[in-house]
Amino acid sequence: MTYEVVNSKVVRVQVSQANPVLARRGAMLGYSGQVAFRPVSGAAQGIGGMVGTMMAGESNKMMVAEGQGSVLYGFRGLYVTVIDLTGDSLVVEADRLLAHDANLQTGVEMVGQGGGRSAVRGAMTGQGLFTTRVSGNGTVSVLSHGGTFPIQLNGETVGVDPQAYVAHTGALQVDLKASVGMRDLIGRGSGEAFQLHVSGHGTVYVQASEEKF
Amino acid sequence: MIDGIETPTWDASSLPADDNVNPYAFSIALAGEWFVSKGAMIAYYGNVEFAGVSQYASRASWVAARFSSPLYASEWVVAAGQGKVIVADRGYDVNSYDLDEGNLTIKQTNLLGFQTSLELKQSIVPGFVTLIGTGKFLASSNGPVIFVEPPFRADPDALLGWADCPSPSQHYDHHWMAQSFMAGIQGMFGRESGEERQYDFTGAGTVLMQSSEQLRVDGALMKLVESQTNLLDAQSAGALGHRLVQRSQQQ
Structure with a gap:
């Protein structure tokens, strides 16, 4: 196990020659051993799939940790959830990625790609216009405000507050449903006019807060 | 009740x-x-x-x-x-x-x-x-304290303290610096994230870490930095003043 949960806010990752780790810039708390950090830029060569991540761009600068040692990752006291991927994929807002194995493939779903729906989803969750798809075999750690809890879905549908949505794995369909009534238009609505309706087979991760970051 | x-x-x-x-x-x-x-x-x-x-x-x-x-x-x-x-x-x-x-x-x-x-x-x-x-x-x-043993390099924002070991020295990651210099746009490469600079602990003792926090204003820190400027001669102090004024205008 290369990802050790130190506490609810910090994760310790074993870095080796065979297993470099990509992480959000500024998220390294400390390390021991011979580890070198390198900022990764859009034109960077090497580590597969990274280019896609970098296209997410300005708001999501990453760096790669290479060498041999263990690194502590955490970010501004936000809670950390560790998710193992075995061939399936995780869809997450790019801002929330704390660290993941560099050999995972990352792709960005942007405006106009994958239909307008994913763009709207990104916009509505307040995390920018990008959602990132991470896939392959490896481990991902994801940031949240107040911790996450998983909701298992086996064909049913669950409604999630867009601000509380963190990520999902599996074959899930995510739709943004608006129920804007007259009261919302005049600003006296319940504040829950938009909901994400998640259906299918998989797991959706929800944070215990509506706070954005 | x-x-x-x-x-x-x-x-x-x-x-x-x-x-x-x-x-x-x-x-x-x-x-x-x-x-x-x-x-x-x-x-x-x-x-x-x-x-x-x-x-x-x-x-x-x-x-x-x-x-x-x-x-x-x-x-x-x-x-x-x-x-x-x-x-x-x-x-x-x-x-x-x-x-x-x-x-x-x-x-x-x-x-x-x-x-x-x-x-x-x-x-x-x-x-x-x-x-x-x-x-x-x-x-x-911020979150429970994490205890680690030297040799260890810590991000200044995440460092809570240390016990029984010598004061840290500063370590600059040469990979990071080299990348930045080559790109020639050092400022863009997250210098503000401080990733290229770490506190380097050696010797025997314990280092205390927390999840990095957003800095709380330390009222005394300004006085401390100000007192350090006594090390500068008048000309360098003037140049520093210029730079600080520029910085405050940029923000």
Whole structure:
């Protein structure tokens, strides 16, 4: 196990020659051993799939940790959830990625790609216009405000507050449903006019807060 | 009586003595004096008087010997009397530590209180203070404290303190620097994230870490940096002033 949960806010990752780790810039708390950090830029060569991540761009600068040692990752006291991927994929807002194995493939779903729906989803969750798809075999750690809890879905549908949505794995369909009534238009609505309706087979991760970051 | 509340309702006698009330608050059983960080006290029982450190020092001459940091004197108070004092900080985890003939250096903004048997001095590292002697002190951290052993390199924002090991030196990651220089747009490469600069710990001891926090304004830090500018000659000080004015205009 290369990802050790130190506490609810910090994760310790074993870095080796065979297993470099990509992480959000500024998220390294400390390390021991011979580890070198390198900022990764859009034109960077090497580590597969990274280019896609970098296209997410300005708001999501990453760096790669290479060498041999263990690194502590955490970010501004936000809670950390560790998710193992075995061939399936995780869809997450790019801002929330704390660290993941560099050999995972990352792709960005942007405006106009994958239909307008994913763009709207990104916009509505307040995390920018990008959602990132991470896939392959490896481990991902994801940031949240107040911790996450998983909701298992086996064909049913669950409604999630867009601000509380963190990520999902599996074959899930995510739709943004608006129920804007007259009261919302005049600003006296319940504040829950938009909901994400998640259906299918998989797991959706929800944070215990509506706070954005 | 209010229904539906399952946590116990505390009173002066049932509050813990020198123990945590919950992870985020600590109850000091006061019988004498404690040094307490200004603003850390959230409630108290009993006959307790809070006086500024310099004010109290005019009455009790031992204070000056224990609190040898005029810089932070305005950030601290002396709690004197009998009773229970509850301290907390921004909902952070609060822990008590016992120091036994030891020395420990900790970030000033995370130190909440200490017994008067300990002696406080300013560390050479700006924003940190050192406690020397035997006694109990309280410190807050963003999430539980993580203890690691040197050799270890720590991000300055995530470093809470260190005990029994030599003061850190600064380590610059040459990979990071090389990338930045080659790109020639150093500023863009997250210099502000500080990833290329770490505190390097060697020797025997313990390093205390927390999840990185957003910096709380340390009022004394400005005075500290300002006093360091005495090292500069008039011309360099002027040049520094120019740069600082530029920076404040950019933001």
